[in-house]
Amino acid sequence: MNEIINGLQALMARDFQFAHPRDANGGLVAVVGIRVHRGVFDILQLFGEHDADAARIPGDEADVLFPSKVLWRTTGSAREVINDLLALAEPVPEVGAEAKGCWLPTHAGRSAWLAASA
Template sequence: MAPAAEHGAVEDRLRDLIARGFQFLHPRDAEGELVAVVGVRAHHNVVDVLQLHAEDDATAFRIPGDERDIMAPSTTLWRCSGAAIEVLNALLALADPAPAAQTGDAAKGCWVPVRPGRARWVRATA
């Protein structure tokens, strides 16, 4: 795929993720420079996470909804790394867990700012 076409395809896939309920955060370093684009979708008692560092450096993973640290999980149910377009396509192709596998409560939480340019995903406990 040509670079311009790939760039457009990445933007289209990011829009597809937003349509599926992903929320995005743009963490920054101490100097205020963008570190990554991070997307999170909590659903069906799992959390899907996308970390986009560059068009050739992306990682996506699915973790249990009760994972304590979504940015450094101890358990992953699915993982994909590589070029952004490949990771985004794999993430969009990932099926939601079957209803029989659900425990009844969808994973819930929110982003909480911890300092300028930084936020942390806090899992809801009730």
């Protein structure tokens, strides 16, 4: 568990922002981390200790949770996925259209804006 916590802290140091989407009853659905930079979205979804995925998608993607185009993706345990994401090379500038951020659903009828890092 400490490896997961350390990994999440390393992602925060790399400007990942986190949201905690909930279902209609208020139950936690996932922990979602997104970094918007250099024309891409890097996204991490943690559903449990043994169920996680991460992806890099173009910055012009309309739906970051269900993208139509994926540049890179991994799935597995939270520890493995976080380590894969931390090992991912920085994107070349302007891979996709430059994004200012994205809206992420957090609760029934509510969303949070996750802004691009500089």
